[in-house]
Amino acid sequence: DQQVKQNSPSLSVQEGRISILNCDYTNSMFDYFLWYKKYPAEGPTFLISISSIKDKNEDGRFTVFLNKSAKHLSLHIVPSQPGDSAVYFCAASGGSGGSYIPTFGRGTSLIVHP
Amino acid sequence: DTGVSQNPRHKITKRGQNVTFRCDPISEHNRLYWYRQTLGQGPEFLTYFQNEAQLEKSRLLSDRFSAERPKGSFSTLEIQRTEQGDSAMYLCASSLVRGPSYEQYFGPGTRLTVT
Numbered sequence: 001d002q003q004v005k006q007n008s009p010s011l012s013v014q015e016g017r018i019s020i021l022n023c024d025y026t027n028s029m030f031d032y033f034l035w036y037k038k039y040p041a042e043g044p045t046f047l048i049s050i051s052s053i054k055d056k057n058e059d060g061r062f063t064v065f066l067n068k069s070a071k072h073l074s075l076h077i078v079p080s081q082p083g084d085s086a087v088y089f090c091a092a093s094g095g096s097g098g099s100y101i102p103t104f105g106r107g108t109s110l111i112v113h114p
Numbered sequence: 115d116t117g118v119s120q121n122p123r124h125k126i127t128k129r130g131q132n133v134t135f136r137c138d139p140i141s142e143h144n145r146l147y148w149y150r151q152t153l154g155q156g157p158e159f160l161t162y163f164q165n166e167a168q169l170e171k172s173r174l175l176s177d178r179f180s181a182e183r184p185k186g187s188f189s190t191l192e193i194q195r196t197e198q199g200d201s202a203m204y205l206c207a208s209s210l211v212r213g214p215s216y217e218q219y220f221g222p223g224t225r226l227t228v229t
Contacts (some may be wrong), residue, residue: 004156009154017205036220043118043207043222043223045222046218046219049217081198086185089156089157100137101147101162102159103159104158105156106154106155106156107154107155107156
């Protein structure tokens with residue numbers, strides 16, 4: 001049973017437009033959420049995170065929104081650039097014994113067309 | 115320090131052979147994690163260490179999998195009697211634990227192919 005779901009395997013957007021990547025989770029114990037970006041032949045790279053005490057966190061062109069009641073988070077990239085083309089993983093963790101081991105979704109492949 | 119390194123980057127082995135992968139974390143990080151990633155999936159947690167102590171190993175896929183972190187520095191992941199289903203990318207990550215807010219830094223991975 002997938003506790004972190006990224007239901008869109010791929011997303012294609014035009015350069016300069018907004019990219020919105022979605023993530024749903026089922027475990028109500030999750031209280032910390034992360035987005036990672038992965039280029040081919042590289043490991044995932046941390047992008048942005050949000051704690052459950054917030055509903056928005058912004059870092060430059062990247063903003064993560066958290067809707068706890070809906071168990072949903074989204075990553076907005078504005079404006080999108082061709083270099084943003086990568087696989088984006090949503091991850092969630094909870095305070096189970098303090099380990100905070102993240103559970104990852106399957107990823108969404110973003111393609112930004114020039 | 116340029117980040118987490120993993121060796122080898124690629125490993126091809128025959129079924130039944132043992133393989134060992136190495137991970138060198140970022141030097142000041144105290145936690146080290148191993149993940150497996152198969153095609154179309156996100157990283158799947160296997161085990162982690164805090165300094166020398168292996169704090170979680172119940173998620174290792176079978177008793178053929180084992181990991182060590184002697185002296186709390188580099189770590190090795192060994193797979194004994196490899197099977198074709200072990201073919202995957204094996205990722206290592208490290209982090210500096212500062213309460214609940216932490217990010218993991220991943221290495222480039224070791225791609226294992228079992229023939």
